[in-house]
Amino acid sequence: MNKLTQAESAGTGTQDASTPTKKQSAIFPSYGRYDISLVKGKGSWVWDDKGNKYLDFTCGLAVTSLGHAPEKVGAKLKEQIDTLWHVSNLFHIPAQEKVATLLTDNSCADQVFFCNSGAEANEAAIKLARRYHQKVKGTGRYEVITFEQSFHGRTLATLTATGQQKVKEGFLPLPAGFKTVPLHDLPALEAAISENTAAIMLEMVLAEGGVLEVEPEFLNAVSELCKKHGLLLIIDEVQTGMGRTGKLFAYQHYGIEPDIFTLAKGIASGFPAGAMLGKGYLREAFTPGSHATTFGGTPLATAVMAATIETMLEDELPQRAAVMGEYLKGLLKEKLADSSFVLDIRGKGLLVGIECQSPVGDIVLAGQKQGLLFVTAGPNVIRLLPNLYVSKEEVDQAVDILSELIHTYAKKESGEASS
Ligand SMILES: *Cc1c(COP(=O)(O)O)cnc(C)c1O
Numbered sequence: 148m149n150k151l152t153q154a155e156s157a158g159t160g161t162q163d164a165s166t167p168t169k170k171q172s173a174i175f176p177s178y179g180r181y182d183i184s185l186v187k188g189k190g191s192w193v194w195d196d197k198g199n200k201y202l203d204f205t206c207g208l209a210v211t212s213l214g215h216a217p218e219k220v221g222a223k224l225k226e227q228i229d230t231l232w233h234v235s236n237l238f239h240i241p242a243q244e245k246v247a248t249l250l251t252d253n254s255c256a257d258q259v260f261f262c263n264s265g266a267e268a269n270e271a272a273i274k275l276a277r278r279y280h281q282k283v284k285g286t287g288r289y290e291v292i293t294f295e296q297s298f299h300g301r302t303l304a305t306l307t308a309t310g311q312q313k314v315k316e317g318f319l320p321l322p323a324g325f326k327t328v329p330l331h332d333l334p335a336l337e338a339a340i341s342e343n344t345a346a347i348m349l350e351m352v353l354a355e356g357g358v359l360e361v362e363p364e365f366l367n368a369v370s371e372l373c374k375k376h377g378l379l380l381i382i383d384e385v386q387t388g389m390g391r392t393g394k395l396f397a398y399q400h401y402g403i404e405p406d407i408f409t410l411a412k413g414i415a416s417g418f419p420a421g422a423m424l425g426k427g428y429l430r431e432a433f434t435p436g437s438h439a440t441t442f443g444g445t446p447l448a449t450a451v452m453a454a455t456i457e458t459m460l461e462d463e464l465p466q467r468a469a470v471m472g473e474y475l476k477g478l479l480k481e482k483l484a485d486s487s488f489v490l491d492i493r494g495k496g497l498l499v500g501i502e503c504q505s506p507v508g509d510i511v512l513a514g515q516k517q518g519l520l521f522v523t524a525g526p527n528v529i530r531l532l533p534n535l536y537v538s539k540e541e542v543d544q545a546v547d548i549l550s551e552l553i554h555t556y557a558k559k560e561s562g563e564a565s566s
Contacts, residue, residue, distance in 0.1 A: 183515060188215025191534055191541050193520070204521040204533045204545055209354070209386050209498070212413040213458060214534040220416045220454040227450035235441060242449035246422075249456045253395050255404040256424035260433065261444030265385035265411035266300025268421035269348070271438060272407045273304055275425060276346040276379045277324075279432035284377075288345040291381070294330040296356030296525075297349060299383055308348060311356070331365050340376055346407075347373055348381040351397035351495075355386070357525040358493060358500025363401055370403040379406040379429075385421070386498070389413030390459050390535055393469030393496030400495070418451040420444075464535040465496075472496040475531065475542050482550035488557030490527075497537070501529040503553070510556050519548045 185201075187194040191214055193203045206212060213220060234240065247259040260271050273291055280288035293299065295310040306314045307321040315321060324343075328335040330353070347369055353359040373380040382405040387397035391413055394400055398408065406429065411421035442448070459465070476492055476499055483489045483501070491502040503510075506526045514521055524530040529549075533541070 181512075181515065190214040191537055199518065201515070201518050201520045202541060202545055202548075204519060204531045206532045206534050207417060208522065209391055209412045209532045211417050212389060212391065212464070212535045213416050213455060214536050217416055217455075217458065219458050220451060223450050223454035224418070224447070227447055231446045233442075233445045233447065236439065236443060240444060240446055240449060242446055242453055243444040246444070246449050246452045246456065249453065249460075250410075250422065250424060253460070254399075254408070254424060255426070256408065257427035258425050258430055258433075260423045260425075260438065261449070262421040262423065262440050263419050263442050263448075264300075264421045265383075265409065266302045266305045267440065268385060268409035268411050268423045269299045269305045269308065269381075269383055270302050271423040272348070272381045272383075272409050272425075273308065273346075274438055275407060275423065275429055275432055276381060278437060279379065279429050280345045282434075283429075283432050286377075288343055289324045290326060290341065290343040290345055291324060292326045292328060292336065292339050292344060292347045294349050294353070295327055296330060296353050296359065297327075297383075298353070298355035299348065300385075330359070331362055333365065333368050336369070336372065340372065340378070344376065344378055346379040346381050348383060350383045351387050351400070352392060352498055354498060354530070355524055357502070357528045358498060358530055360493065360495060366401050366403060373406075381405060382408040384408045385411045387495070389456075390465035390468050391496055391498050391532075393465055393472055395459070395465050397495065414455065415448060415451045416455045418448055420448045420452055422452075459535070462536075468496040468535045471533075471535075471537055471539075471542065472499065474539065475499055475533075475546070478542065478546045479550070482546055483553060486553060486557055488553060488560065494531075497531075497533055497535060499531040500524055501531070501549075501553075503527050503529065504557075505560060510552055513552050513556065514548065517548045517552065519545055521545075521549070 184196045185193045186196045191203055193201050193215060243261060250259055251257055262268050262271055276291065277289050280286045291308060293308045293310055297310040299305040299308040304322050307325045310327045326339045328339050349361060351361055370380055382398050384396050388410045396408065398405055407425045409423050414420050414422060479492045488504050489501060490504060494500045507523055507529050510529060511521060511523060522530045
């Protein structure tokens, strides 16, 4: 059937304004994209199709934490390409055991479920929490409490868990079983807990939500509430995990332990992979056949994950992220101390936010013209996500560009405001 007859049989008949023309991309326009096509990367740098070079403080959204095309990981990937790609989870996959051991030896978790993305890892966490309460504890609990400004993914369950209205628009009805309360509002959290509550889920630093760190006292209170009411504590480490904040997992900065935590972004240097980790007592909840995904932990994905995690541990990248993060924040504070346009400079490790007085989208575009790539976290916050090997010289270079851009932009803004 050709396209015209397809449209006719669907009852549309004539071409309307939304019918694709030859000039339009064949990709759904669900992403707002910058006008740059990147074609090559090495370490902290990427190149576009016109040969322009950029210092990359985006890292594909906190993914390429070892820098672009890391050699050790690339060598393992090439080796695995000539060996075995995929067999399915009908069979044992030795590299899965190896990665699971690496992750559990270095965290409070005892069990791992492999998947392909952050949303899927959180979906698995929500499913595990429900199934534990319903099948192991026999309580029938199902509800998950999350926080405003959080981000947990784009599947129907995880966008419902997400505390941002914009990701939910047009997707009704949303699945039942979620409640969202304001962050750091303990009375609201306590009031939201009912006999149906199964878990509380949160990020240690709300990354997409504006690089907002959870206050330690609040986190302690959440952990205590979970113990008191028999709730599972789920920590979404999709962005904060894998060394980004200065510890392998961000919860390790605080004196608490989650029952479940989730990983994706930085776990495999850009190869799509995710993981959901849990304590040993949750094991019986995921009996054979209860949860699955075809591509979870393939030989190819686990080879890349193993090489990524081993490199992170050998090169002590979490510690490096802590040191370079302090250096980056210190330098930003020094260079932007005199700017009333900048309201706050914050973050943990190499997840850094600069909160400004007004929207920063134009600063991101101006940065691209100067050869520096970075992103936003909500309208008014600049988010910096360099790779964990980033050098002092590269940080100096980025801060020079950024502070000049911010000063220029702030002057322009205040000029416009007073004229
Ligand atoms: C990116 C992100 C997700 C979603 O991960 P995807 O791989 O895009 O599905 C979930 N939670 C947090 C905290 C994230 O930053």
